[in-house]
Amino acid sequence: MVRDPLGTYGALARRYGDAVRVPFGAGRAFFLLSRPEHAERVLVAGQDNYVKAFTYRPLRAVLGDGLLTSEGETWRRHRRLVQPVFSQRHIVGFVPQMVETAERFVRRWPDGVMLDAAGELRKLTLDIVGRALFGSELAGEAQRTGRALEALQRGTVIGTFLPGVTAKRELYRRVPGLGGAIAHLDGMVQRVVQGGSGGELLNLLKERGEFDAEELRDEVLTLLLAGHETTAASLAWTLVLLSRYPAARERLEEEVDDVLGGREPKAEDADRLPWTKAVLSEAMRLYPPAWTIERDAVNDDDVAGVRIPAGSTVAIPPYLIHRNEDFWPNPEGFQPERFIGDQQRPRYAYLPFGGGRRICVGAGFAMLEATLVLATISRAYRLDLAPGVAVPGRAEITYRPAGPVPMRVIRR
Numbered sequence: 001m002v003r004d005p006l007g008t009y010g011a012l013a014r015r016y017g018d019a020v021r022v023p024f025g026a027g028r029a030f031f032l033l034s035r036p037e038h039a040e041r042v043l044v045a046g047q048d049n050y051v052k053a054f055t056y057r058p059l060r061a062v063l064g065d066g067l068l069t070s071e072g073e074t075w076r077r078h079r080r081l082v083q084p085v086f087s088q089r090h091i092v093g094f095v096p097q098m099v100e101t102a103e104r105f106v107r108r109w110p111d112g113v114m115l116d117a118a119g120e121l122r123k124l125t126l127d128i129v130g131r132a133l134f135g136s137e138l139a140g141e142a143q144r145t146g147r148a149l150e151a152l153q154r155g156t157v158i159g160t161f162l163p164g165v166t167a168k169r170e171l172y173r174r175v176p177g178l179g180g181a182i183a184h185l186d187g188m189v190q191r192v193v194q195g196g197s198g199g200e201l202l203n204l205l206k207e208r209g210e211f212d213a214e215e216l217r218d219e220v221l222t223l224l225l226a227g228h229e230t231t232a233a234s235l236a237w238t239l240v241l242l243s244r245y246p247a248a249r250e251r252l253e254e255e256v257d258d259v260l261g262g263r264e265p266k267a268e269d270a271d272r273l274p275w276t277k278a279v280l281s282e283a284m285r286l287y288p289p290a291w292t293i294e295r296d297a298v299n300d301d302d303v304a305g306v307r308i309p310a311g312s313t314v315a316i317p318p319y320l321i322h323r324n325e326d327f328w329p330n331p332e333g334f335q336p337e338r339f340i341g342d343q344q345r346p347r348y349a350y351l352p353f354g355g356g357r358r359i360c361v362g363a364g365f366a367m368l369e370a371t372l373v374l375a376t377i378s379r380a381y382r383l384d385l386a387p388g389v390a391v392p393g394r395a396e397i398t399y400r401p402a403g404p405v406p407m408r409v410i411r412r
């Protein structure tokens with residue numbers, strides 16, 4: 001589980017099916033549930049009975065009372081404050097800045113150069129979220145932040161299986177390298193909070209005066225981390241898939257050329273790029289950055305016929321649901337047309353952003369950003385994966401390419 005959680009989940013599901021009960025220590029059980037109706041019950045209809053699972057504990061030690069890891073009244077207060085900034089009407093206002101940042105970023109790519117697409121996209125998405133939400137330029141921080149995040153991801157997975165790790169200090173002591181990583185992230189947050197022009201969300205969080213310094217730190221760090229790694233991973237997987245499926249890529253280039261006619265994308269264009277969006281959606285089906293969503297049951301429950309005793313942990317992995325053959329014919333195949341036109345499948349057969357009240361607050365932002373970044377890249381460049389290179393994934397908090405993704409940039 002520690003070394004290869006996704007491989008272990010996959011092997012369990014292959015061997016035992018889409019509802020698996022794994023005995024887990026004294027009287028407790030761990031359930032691996034990979035059908036849409038399971039997701040519907042745990043995340044939506046029965047959500048009052050569930051809290052974030054013990055597997056979030058190490059992350060909570062680092063992100064504290066930010067939206068991703070808080071519960072109850074604290075979570076509600078944070079969500080109420082943050083959510084309006086992510087309304088569809090509102091995020092459209094971020095578009096000019098998103099596009100300008102992306103245009104400037106990709107323009108630095110010399111024709112013919114080989115670069116690490118995953119690293120480049122992390123840099124770009126960190127810069128976009130930093131500017132849009134907090135008015136900070138973070139491109140220069142990306143390299144060290146990337147390394148800090150690697151340590152954080154590994155540390156939190158290891159930390160999950162160390163008993164008693166609920167305090168930050170304990171986690172640092174037990175996971176070498178993590179203290180330095182978090183010190184860097186805290187430094188970055190401090191620069192964001194104290195720095196320059198503020199940015200809308202930061203101003204809002206400060207002005208309301210509802211958050212003390214620590215809560216502000218937790219929320220800024222949460223949004224910086226949750227708001228860039230995931231989007232970067234989905235874009236990296238998308239570019240890898242497009243490089244492997246030339247017909248899908250040609251159709252995307254045609255769409256982008258037709259709709260944009262050589263100019264920069266605007267907010268209205270997102271709705272006129274259905275194939276671009278379908279490509280992203282299909283990439284997130286095959287490689288959902290949030291590959292598992294986990295909860296602990298407060299009371300006994302019945303999840304679509306599976307009896308869940310109080311105190312059990314339930315994993316609802318989008319990765320497995322998205323590949324469940326009952327809902328996705330040819331599950332391993334890359335077929336963006338699945339997301340075009342009428343879609344005959346249960347609502348929670350596809351849940352890259354989760355569901356229920358803890359659904360990703362940045363889902364609209366992420367889709368808009370990813371669509372516009374992909375259009376910006378594709379109108380100017382074609383990226384080819386270096387020949388013979390495999391791109392293994394690594395599943396920790398997010399599922400992302402395990403190492404650098406060498407791609408050659410060709411100007412179109």
Ligand code: HEM
Nearest residue numbers: 067068226227230231234290352353354358360361362366
């Ligand atoms: C492709 C990109 C993204 C994916 C796949 C993704 C996925 C998810 C998922 C599955 C959850 C729910 C986790 C759970 O229920 O345990 C979540 C929560 C969250 N996401 Fe995202 N996310 C993405 C982008 C973003 C962006 C751009 C932001 C912010 C700028 C963001 C901020 C958050 C926050 C704050 C939460 C916690 C929400 C809450 O519990 O109230 N995410 N995300």
